Amino acid sequence: MEFFEFLSYGFIKRALVAGSLISVVCAVLGVVLVLRRLSMIGDGLSHMTFGGVALALALNLYPLAVSIPLVALSSLGILRMTERAGVFGDAAIGVVSSVGIAFGVLMASMSGGFNVDLFSYLFGNILSISRVEVAISAIISAGVLAVIIVYYDEIFSITFDEEFARASGVPVDRINALLMVLTAITVVLTMKVVGIMLTSALLILPSVTAFQVARGFRNAMIIAGLFSLLALVTGVFASFLLNLPAGAAIVMVNAFFLLLSFVVRHFMNRKP
Amino acid sequence: MPVKVVKAEDLCVDYHSVRVLSDVSFTVQEGDYIGLVGPNGSGKSTLIRCMLGLARPSRGTISFFGSEPSAMRLRETVGYLPQRMDFFNPRFPSTVAEVVSQGLISTRRAGGSAGRERIDRALEMLDIHEIGSRLIGELSGGQQQKVFIARALVNEPDFLILDEPTSALDPETRESFFSLLHELNGKRRVTIILVTHDIGGIGQYASKMLYLDKTVIFFGGFDEFCGSENMSRFFGAASQHIICHKHD
Missing domain, CATH: 3.40.50.300 (P-loop containing nucleotide triphosphate hydrolases)
Known part of the structure; x- marks a missing residue:
């Protein structure tokens, strides 16, 4: 099959448009999260997304409409636990993660058990993405990217040296809360691309890949975004051609890029 | 007075x-x-x-x-140099120029040509202009100290x-x-x-x-x-x- 024929299918076009935007946003946010040692926040919030989706399906509501506010509140809960209650970041993420899963299982059980819809959110199905979901993904992804661009200096400053940023008058608490909410929204959007189970892969893998070769923070964000985009397109193409699950294929391509970056870094370090 | x-x-x-x-x-x-x-x-x-x-x-x-x-x-x-230098991850992918630009955040002049000129001046003042594009984690402790001093001086406090x-x-x-x-x-x-x-x-x-x-x-x-x-x-x-x- 030719590449252009592959692109002629409507569901492929929708998958590529929405997936590209979400994967780039994930990668850019992932750079900040990994450097702040919050890599597992994607896992924690995606588990809460499971709870939100289960609640929405039980109440016959639109999953995104329930999940986004629920997960955003959970992300602020993580922030509150770490900053005010002195709970370690990984422990706070663990709390939200386990509560999210438990809540989801309870909701699923009370509404008659796991059904096909819930499974599709667990493992994702980017090829079934609707026009409305493409529009929502485009608007939200553009919004998240715009916020990151506008607050780039502040985000870099907080990520590198939070105390210096605070001393310089950066509204650290407000920017941290903003970053958490942006992460929450992005995680909810990502469930359709790779599924709840693999969401954190899109946040972590491209950024760790970028760190192997990047020469600067801005550079790392750009490289992570490009790797993530390339992995998304390659993964969707491979999944269509070889009849593989798209989410898993995208993650495996990202993992291949990471492996490749280790090799590139090895040779870069050997240069005199 | x-x-x-x-x-x-x-x-x-x-x-x-x-x-x-x-x-x-x-x-x-x-x-x-x-x-x-x-x-x-x-x-x-x-x-x-x-x-x-x-x-x-x-x-x-x-x-x-x-x-x-x-x-x-x-x-x-105000220019500020904190006591400890081990606050940052040595593998943080940030160039020396990016670190120094953090000192301009309060003046909101980190970007643009005016910001770059100030960063260049601060790097020259500390005699580290040639390492502006190096990653901070690649430098020795003494060089890192100079970078943080440049960050404290860059906004001409x-x-x-x-x-x-x-x-x-x-x-x-x-x-x-x-x-x-x-x-x-x-x-x-x-x-x-x-x-x-x-x-x-x-x-x-x-x-x-x-x-x-x-x-x-x-x-x-x-x-x-x-x-x-x-x-x-x-x-x-x-x-x-x-x-x-x-x-x-």
């Missing part, structure tokens, strides 16, 4: 119900070059955190040009707060750094508070001494400090000769 840069009145700070600063009062005037000394755990870094609005007094007041330290516009006039700035510098670099501070203080009237155990550096340039041990033990002119028993108490009797001699 000299402008009051910092004024602390009966300042007390508690951490988890433990008093770390008690009834601290002093006034820093424009153009002062103050050596802030005291034993480990004497509250020097806490005092600096109060000046920067990072720690809240439990009692008493501290003002910055007559305003609260947290007032946004004041941050533009009127008031510099430096917490043990010479701890990782070699003797030659340390000398040129003290000369640079002397020049900034003399020519540009930059007010400086320098926390240090570097007796040679203090002795040569500081005009006043603030000796802190949870409260103010001594605050006054360097010459007065030189002859006092506080001097021997902190530095030891043998060093009195070295410091006072250099200052002469």
Whole structure:
């Protein structure tokens, strides 16, 4: 099959448009999260997304409409636990993660058990993405990217040296809360691309890949975004051609890029 | 009449119900070059955190040009070098120029050509212009220290707060750094508070001494400090000769 024929299918076009935007946003946010040692926040919030989706399906509501506010509140809960209650970041993420899963299982059980819809959110199905979901993904992804661009200096400053940023008058608490909410929204959007189970892969893998070769923070964000985009397109193409699950294929391509970056870094370090 | 840069009145700070600063009062005037000394755990870094609005007094007041330290516009006039350099991840993918640009965040001039010019000037001032595109984690401890000093100077501050700035510098670099501070203080009237155990550096340039041990033990002119028993108490009797001699 030719590449252009592959692109002629409507569901492929929708998958590529929405997936590209979400994967780039994930990668850019992932750079900040990994450097702040919050890599597992994607896992924690995606588990809460499971709870939100289960609640929405039980109440016959639109999953995104329930999940986004629920997960955003959970992300602020993580922030509150770490900053005010002195709970370690990984422990706070663990709390939200386990509560999210438990809540989801309870909701699923009370509404008659796991059904096909819930499974599709667990493992994702980017090829079934609707026009409305493409529009929502485009608007939200553009919004998240715009916020990151506008607050780039502040985000870099907080990520590198939070105390210096605070001393310089950066509204650290407000920017941290903003970053958490942006992460929450992005995680909810990502469930359709790779599924709840693999969401954190899109946040972590491209950024760790970028760190192997990047020469600067801005550079790392750009490289992570490009790797993530390339992995998304390659993964969707491979999944269509070889009849593989798209989410898993995208993650495996990202993992291949990471492996490749280790090799590139090895040779870069050997240069005199 | 000299402008009051910092004024602390009966300042007390508690951490988890433990008093770390008690009834601290002093006034820093424009153009002062103050050596802030005291034993480990004497509250020097806490005092600096109060000046920067990072720690809240439990009692008493501290003002910055007559305003609260947290007032946004004041941050533009301050350069700050924190004590510890191990706060950042050595594998953080940030170039030297990016790190220095962080010093411009309060002036919101980190980007653009004006920002780049200031960064270049700060790097040249510290003689590290050639490493501007290197990653911060690739540098030695001394080079990293210079980068953080450049970050403190990049916004051309009127008031510099430096917490043990010479701890990782070699003797030659340390000398040129003290000369640079002397020049900034003399020519540009930059007010400086320098926390240090570097007796040679203090002795040569500081005009006043603030000796802190949870409260103010001594605050006054360097010459007065030189002859006092506080001097021997902190530095030891043998060093009195070295410091006072250099200052002469």
